[in-house]
Every structure is written in C-alpha cells, then in structure tokens.
Amino acid sequence: MWTTFLRSLFIFFFVLLVMRFMGKREIGQLSVFDFVVSIMIADFAVLSIEDPNMPLINGLIPMLTMISAQILLSYLSLKSRMIRYIVDGKPTILIQNGKIQEREMKKQRYNMDDLLLQLREQNVANVADVEMAVLETSGELSVFLKEEKETLKKEDVWPEKRSSQVFRLPVPLVIDSQVQEDGLKRVGKSRIWLEKQLRKYGYQSVREVFFVSVDHTGKLYIDPRED
DSSP states (O other): HHHHHHHHHHHHHHHHHHHHHHOOOGGGGGHHHHHHHHHHHHHHHHHHHTTTTTTTHHHHHHHHHHEEEHHHHHHHHHHHHHHHHHOOOOOOOEEETTTOOOOHHTTTTHHHHHHHHHHHHHTTGGGEEEEEEOOTTTTOOEEEEEOOOOOOOGGSGGGGGGSOOOOOSSSEEETTTTOOOHHHHHHHHHHHHHHHHHHHTTOOOOGGGEEEEETTTEEEEEOOOOO
C-alpha cells in the first residue's frame, strides 16, 4: 500500500516536472504533436503506477524519451518553417471576402455546423460580414470582420416580421446543398419561395449552392457549390 502511494506521489511530481518542459501553453493551444506526447506520457505514468512489479525506471525512460523528442522538434521548428509546417500544420483560410472556401473545409474535414458555431462564439452573426476567417493550427477560428457593419433597425425588418419575434441571427436555409426545412419554417417561407429566390440569382437548383442564409432584412447570402 505504501509502495503504491509513494510511487503515485513520485510519478505525479515527475510528470508535473516533465510537462513544464513543454512550455507554457493552454490545452486549447497544444499542437497535434504536443497532444500526442501528453497522452503517451500520461499512459506511461498510469502503467508505472498500476504495475508495482514493474521497475520504476522502465516507466521513466519512455517518458523522458517522449519529452526529449518534443523538445528537439520544438527547437527544430523554431529554426525551420518546413519542419514547423510538418509538425504543427498550416493555418487554413475558411472564409475570404465573405466567401466560404469549400475546398479548404473539405481538406480539414470541417463542416458548416462547426463553422457557424465558432462564428457565433465570436458574436459574428453573418458570414457575409467576415473579411477573413482563419482556422489556426490549434483548432481555433480567428475572425476578421469587414469595416462596414449594419445595425438592426425596426424599419429594416421584413414587414411580416415586425409584429412578431425578430430573428437577429441569419437563418440557414441550405447547408451542404440540403434544404433546411426548420429554417424555412422559422422565417415563414416555403421551398417554392427559396427556389424562386435562387433562380433570381441564376441558380436553377438547390444542388448548385453550398450554403444559403437569410438575415433580418430578407437579404440572402448565397455561397455556390464548387465543382
């Protein structure tokens, strides 16, 4: 019992010391490589505690190896941009000039729900307001807004919505070329209305657009599907 207690205490302080060598970063700022190293160190630490018959050195050596590899690659990353790109990856532009970069989203396996969620978390209501959105290597989304931003005014609201609840956030009507029936219901419109609006912009089918939303003024934001 005392052996397990002392081993656990020693491993705890050892791992704490080892992790300090990784530098001061928040969990959300860890690169994929740092995250993998952290998981492996934690796994080796658990094995060292769970098996009292295993020599302690057999658990410490792998942990020291992992942190040494992390420190070496971190140092090389400071000296070489190529190594930094290999280890940490590159930032990816997902929105540019209000246009969703569909190909980049596919490369990153990033869907529209993820994008809209991160925009809402930064109080960005409309994709059209975004000058540029960059997916950082940490997984966070950096958003840069356009200079001009419209404010919500009562006279801007659709006439049929003035007497009811105003939707301040743009409502998605099409996501991944799929009509969002709940979105149409929320704004009091039908699929026929949506198809007519798309034809006004030169789109003959919903399959030709990737994402469509409507704001409180009734203005559509349309992002065409890339072939």
